[in-house]
Amino acid sequence: MKLLFADLILFVACITSAMGQENPSWLLRTPLKKPVKDLVIGITQHNAGADGYGSAYEKAFRAYAQQLGVQTVVLDAQGDPTKQISQIRNLIAQRVDAMIVWPVSAKGAVPLVKQAHEAGIPVIITNSEIDASGVQYTACYSGPDVYKEGQTAGKLLGTALAGHGNVVVISGLPGYASSILREKGFSDLIQAEYPDIKILATEPGNWNREKAQSIMEDFLTRFGDKINGVYTASGDMGVGALNAIRSAGKQPNIKIVDAALFKDVYDAIKAGTYYGSVEQSPVSDAEGALRAAIEVAEGENVPKKIYFDTPPISAENIANVTAPSF
Amino acid sequence: MKTVLANQPAIAARPLARISQRFLKPFESSRGSSRQLISRISRQSIWLLLILSTAVFAHASPHFLTGYNLSSILLESASIGFLGIGMTFLIGSGNLDLSVGSTVALAGVLSVSLLPYGLSIALLVTLLITSLVGIFIGVLIRVSGVPSFIVTLAAMMALRGLVFALTNEQSISATDDQFTNLGSLSLGPIPAIGVLYLALTLVAHFILTDTVHGRNTIAIGSNVSVAESVGIRAGRHIIANFGMLGFLAGLSGISLAMQMGSATPVLGKDYELWTIAAVVLGGTRLTGGLATVIGTLAGVLEISVLQNGMGLLNVPPFFVYIVLGGALIAALLFNRPINYRYTHSPAANTPRL
Numbered sequence: 001m002k003l004l005f006a007d008l009i010l011f012v013a014c015i016t017s018a019m020g021q022e023n024p025s026w027l028l029r030t031p032l033k034k035p036v037k038d039l040v041i042g043i044t045q046h047n048a049g050a051d052g053y054g055s056a057y058e059k060a061f062r063a064y065a066q067q068l069g070v071q072t073v074v075l076d077a078q079g080d081p082t083k084q085i086s087q088i089r090n091l092i093a094q095r096v097d098a099m100i101v102w103p104v105s106a107k108g109a110v111p112l113v114k115q116a117h118e119a120g121i122p123v124i125i126t127n128s129e130i131d132a133s134g135v136q137y138t139a140c141y142s143g144p145d146v147y148k149e150g151q152t153a154g155k156l157l158g159t160a161l162a163g164h165g166n167v168v169v170i171s172g173l174p175g176y177a178s179s180i181l182r183e184k185g186f187s188d189l190i191q192a193e194y195p196d197i198k199i200l201a202t203e204p205g206n207w208n209r210e211k212a213q214s215i216m217e218d219f220l221t222r223f224g225d226k227i228n229g230v231y232t233a234s235g236d237m238g239v240g241a242l243n244a245i246r247s248a249g250k251q252p253n254i255k256i257v258d259a260a261l262f263k264d265v266y267d268a269i270k271a272g273t274y275y276g277s278v279e280q281s282p283v284s285d286a287e288g289a290l291r292a293a294i295e296v297a298e299g300e301n302v303p304k305k306i307y308f309d310t311p312p313i314s315a316e317n318i319a320n321v322t323a324p325s326f
Numbered sequence: 327m328k329t330v331l332a333n334q335p336a337i338a339a340r341p342l343a344r345i346s347q348r349f350l351k352p353f354e355s356s357r358g359s360s361r362q363l364i365s366r367i368s369r370q371s372i373w374l375l376l377i378l379s380t381a382v383f384a385h386a387s388p389h390f391l392t393g394y395n396l397s398s399i400l401l402e403s404a405s406i407g408f409l410g411i412g413m414t415f416l417i418g419s420g421n422l423d424l425s426v427g428s429t430v431a432l433a434g435v436l437s438v439s440l441l442p443y444g445l446s447i448a449l450l451v452t453l454l455i456t457s458l459v460g461i462f463i464g465v466l467i468r469v470s471g472v473p474s475f476i477v478t479l480a481a482m483m484a485l486r487g488l489v490f491a492l493t494n495e496q497s498i499s500a501t502d503d504q505f506t507n508l509g510s511l512s513l514g515p516i517p518a519i520g521v522l523y524l525a526l527t528l529v530a531h532f533i534l535t536d537t538v539h540g541r542n543t544i545a546i547g548s549n550v551s552v553a554e555s556v557g558i559r560a561g562r563h564i565i566a567n568f569g570m571l572g573f574l575a576g577l578s579g580i581s582l583a584m585q586m587g588s589a590t591p592v593l594g595k596d597y598e599l600w601t602i603a604a605v606v607l608g609g610t611r612l613t614g615g616l617a618t619v620i621g622t623l624a625g626v627l628e629i630s631v632l633q634n635g636m637g638l639l640n641v642p643p644f645f646v647y648i649v650l651g652g653a654l655i656a657a658l659l660f661n662r663p664i665n666y667r668y669t670h671s672p673a674a675n676t677p678r679l
Contacts, residue, residue, distance in 0.1 A: 073640050081497070081590050082582055086402055090637040093395040094387075107499040108586035111506055119394075131499070174496070 024068055026291065029300045034097070037069040041293045042091035043100040046127070047079040052263075052326020053282050057127070061286035070294060081105040088112040091121070098122045098139070098297040100289050103130050106177060110134035122296045126289035128178055135304075142292040143285055145307040146178045146259075149278045150185020150233075152312045153259040156276040157186075157229050158194040160255040165228030168219045169202040170212050170241060172233040179204070182233045182259045200226065205237040212240030220248045229255045235262030235277055242274060261313055266323045269315060276314035279321060284308040371660050372607050372624040375653065379628065383635030390638055393515050400520035401585075403630040405430075407523045408578040409601040410608075410622040411530045412571030417602070417610050418534070418617025419564055420547040421474040425463060426575045426601060428485035429456050430594025433579025435489050438589040441502045448505075453576040459485070460572020464565035482598065489591045497590035500583070509584025519581045524623075526574075531619040539563060547614025603650060604629055607657045628653070 023036060043061065048054040058074065065072045073096060077084035081104045091099045092115065099116060101123055103109045110131055113123050117137035127143045129135075157167060169186065172179025183202065190197050200223055205212035212232060219227060230245070232238040238258035245254050251273060258265060261277040268274035288308045295302050313321055383390040409426050416423050433456050440448035459481075467477045500506055511518040534540035545553040546560045554560050578597075583589040606612055607628060608621030629650065636646050 075637065076643060078643065080592065080595060081586060082405075082593065085586060086398070086633070087637065089398040089402075090634065093389045093392060093398060093634075094638060095389065105497045105586070105588060105590050107497055107588040108590060111510065111585060111587045115510070174494070 024291075024294075027295065027298060027300075029298055033298050036294060036298075037071070039098075039294060039297050040071045040073065040094070040096045041065070041098050041100065041290065041297065042073040042075070042094065042096035043126075043289075044075045044077050044084050044087040044091065044102065046077060046102045046104050048076040050079060052324075056282040056325050057286045060283040061290060064287045064290050068290070068294070070290070072290075077102075077104050079104060081108040084109060085112045088116060092116050092119050096121060098124060098293040100124045100126050100293050101130070102126045103128060106131040107133075110137075113137045122293075124289055124293045124296060127285055128176075139296040140292055140302050140304050140306055142289045142306040143308070144280045144310050145305075146181040147185040148307070149259040149280065149310050150182040150187075151189040152185075152278045152310065153182075153231055153257050153276075154186040154189030155193070156278075156312050156314060157231055157255065157257040158190065158197060160257065160275045161194075161197060161229050163194050164196045166198050166200050166223070166226050167229040167231055168200050168216075168223070168227055170205040170215055170230070170232040170237050171202055172204065172237075173206045174204050179207075179233055186231055186259070197229075205232065205240070207234055207236065209236045209240040212237035213244045216241040216244035217248070220244065220250065225250075225253075227254055229257065229275075232256070232258045234258055234260045235265035238262075238274065238277070239264045239268070242268060246273075261321075261324055263324050263326055266313075266318070266321070269313065269318050272315065276312060278310050279313050279324075280310050281308070281324075282326075370609075372609060372621055372628060372657065375607075375657075376624050376628045376631065379631050379635065383631065383638065387635065387638040390635055395634065395638070397512070397515055397517055397520065399627070399630045399634050400523075401517040402634065403626045404517075404519045404523035405578045405582050406597060406600050406604060406629065407623070407626040408526070408574040408581070409571070409597060410604045410626045411526055411619060412567070412574040413601045413605045414530070414608070414610050414617050414619050414622045415534065415540075415543055415567045416474075416571055417605050417612060418547045418614055419543045419567055420550065420614030421467070421564060421567070422478065422602070423460075423463070423474065423568065423571055424478040424598045425459075425481035425485055426571065426578075427594040427597035428482045428489065429459055429572060429575035430579040430582065430597055431489045431589075431591060432456060432459070432485055433576040434583035434589035434593040435493055435498065435579075435591065437580045438498050438500050438505075438583050439492075441500055441505055445502055445504055449580060452580060453573055456576030456579070457569050457573040460575070461565055461569040463572075464568030467568075468561045468565060486591075489593075493589075493591045495591060497588050499588045505584055506587035509581065509587070519584075522577075527619055527623050534617060534619055539566065543567060544615060544617060547611075547617070549615070600629060603654055607654060609657075 045058060046054060048058040062074065073091060073094060075087045075090065077087055084104045085108065088099070088101065089112065099121055101109055101113060103125065106129065110133055113130065113134050114137045116123050122139040123137065125138050125141045129141050130138060169183065171183040187199060190199065201219065203215045205215055216230065230241045232241055235258045238256055239262065242256055245251055255275040257276045259278045261279045265274055265277050269277065285308060288306060292302055292306055389395055413423065433452050436455060437448050437452040440451055463478060463481050467474050470477065509519070513521050542553065542558045542563050545558055546563055550560055579593060582593055604625035605622050608618060608625030610617040610621060632649060633646050
């Protein structure tokens with residue numbers, strides 16, 4: 001009899017822990033439209049295979065889905081906008097409960113996102129925003145606030161230069177929202193809070209390390225010792241700038257800051273050759289999108305824009321940050 | 327299904343013989359020529375494969391045989407299908423065009439950027455330019471005597487570069503909603519672009535089997551020097567086929583741009599490979615002299631069904647490539663009797679006069 005009682009307690013304990021697993025604590029709506037384990041969430045990614053951020057994102061997405069017990073259909077557009085529209089059709093045909101779209105082309109995805117919306121399937125945009133003409137057909141955007149990333153980088157560089165000096169800017173690929181907004185966030189903040197910092201020049205580095213290196217070489221020839229700081233829209237380009245500054249022998253004099261932490265930047269900050277960066281975690285990105293998709297599928301109201309935290313990184317707090325895998 | 331054989335143009339010169347030949351055709355296989363029977367079955371093997379894969383996916387996924395999904399398969403077939411029609415003629419005449427994917431991108435970008443001048447002007451000018459690009463490539467091949475493989479490889483790179491230069495490496499958005507609406511137009515449950523594709527396939531089938539141009543194309547593919555010695559002007563037909571493929575690549579690019587309401591410089595990436603795969607799967611002989619537009623239709627549908635079905639089953643995308651590669655090798659092995667019967671015996675290459 002005693003044994004039976006113990007068994008019963010164990011059984012109840014199992015049930016409650018299983019229930020805890022089934023219903024994430026942030027899912028406030030009761031009763032749920034559907035048990036979480038019966039939900040099917042589809043995703044079409046930009047290019048998981050080609051870059052480190054994308055593959056870390058996919059890994060985190062799958063792990064979080066498994067943890068929550070939700071079923072997923074994970075597709076990868078491999079950087080091809082036509083493949084992405086065919087994948088959205090595919091997810092509509094499967095009647096998923098919600099779909100997450102990481103737009104390859106901000107404009108190209110709009111007609112199919114509209115079709116999904118009309119078919120009654122909510123669409124969550126992840127990582128980078130869809131064109132303004134398509135926002136009305138989406139449930140929400142979940143991802144980084146790239147404008148704020150630019151501002152955070154501006155604050156870092158302002159602190160590094162103690163509010164005085166000349167900086168040069170290497171932006172991303174022209175026409176890309178994340179490039180434009182990271183640059184705007186940076187220059188707006190510098191203008192508003194550090195009137196004694198002057199932006200000497202801005203050139204697009206196309207997200208490319210080698211391009212950024214040659215731009216930085218040009219800057220050094222043009223402005224020489226006038227440059228006190230550099231801002232690049234991504235860590236990869238920051239490393240390019242660092243290489244150019246090193247070869248010119250100006251390394252300790254010029255402070256470098258970027259708006260997206262990469263592994264090489266992490267190492268350089270630790271080594272003291274690089275001032276600071278902004279952490280954009282693919283794990284937060286993936287988990288935020290899946291959580292939003294589940295909430296939307298269950299019928300909860302979510303804000304139109306859900307941003308995850310993108311904190312500043314410098315020598316001060318680098319010890320508490322896990323190194324990025326890319 | 328009717329396949330055009332190399333000996334038909336000569337027969338065309340004698341209408342009576344041609345009619346009797348057509349009349350007797352149904353009895354050919356029953357006459358007991360095992361070789362003919364094998365080639366008949368092997369030419370239809372793509373249809374068997376298509377039915378088989380449809381059955382497998384219908385069994386494996388409840389979402390496969392739904393109206394929405396079938397119409398997406400047709401819609402997605404169309405963009406490679408347009409190219410497949412033109413490529414069938416080109417391969418049938420013993421040529422190849424690797425530049426079609428880049429022409430698709432050029433068409434997409436041109437049609438979207440010309441929209442401010444009016445919808446019909448944008449469409450007409452785009453089709454005109456892509457047709458001229460095709461004609462230019464054809465002329466270049468005839469004048470230089472360089473194999474089409476090399477000339478179109480060069481054109482593929484040059485055109486893709488041009489598209490990147492024209493767009494500044496960015497995607498451009500359609501300013502005219504009518505353009506995007508045309509892309510989602512449907513006749514009943516069937517997408518209009520898919521209907522256009524099926525209609526063009528029928529027209530092209532007629533051109534290939536029942537016109538002088540079609541039969542001469544095949545004769546050229548079978549043996550250029552023999553074709554020219556009986557008075558066929560090979561250059562004209564080849565250039566016309568390149569022009570036609572250019573026009574169809576224009577249609578493909580426009581239809582893709584309409585579906586996305588925008589055009590990107592990477593549009594049509596790898597399409598030349600998919601198209602050639604579809605044509606060969608369909609039973610057209612890669613060395614020319616034997617071509618079937620209806621077979622190409624099956625090849626195109628098969629590729630679409632595989633992509634769609636494996637997507638529905640959540641199979642990683644690279645498996646689609648593995649399966650298609652396997653299917654292509656199987657098709658080539660299966661089609662060996664057709665592909666090598668003529669090339670191995672010189673006598674058989676000569677049309678019977």
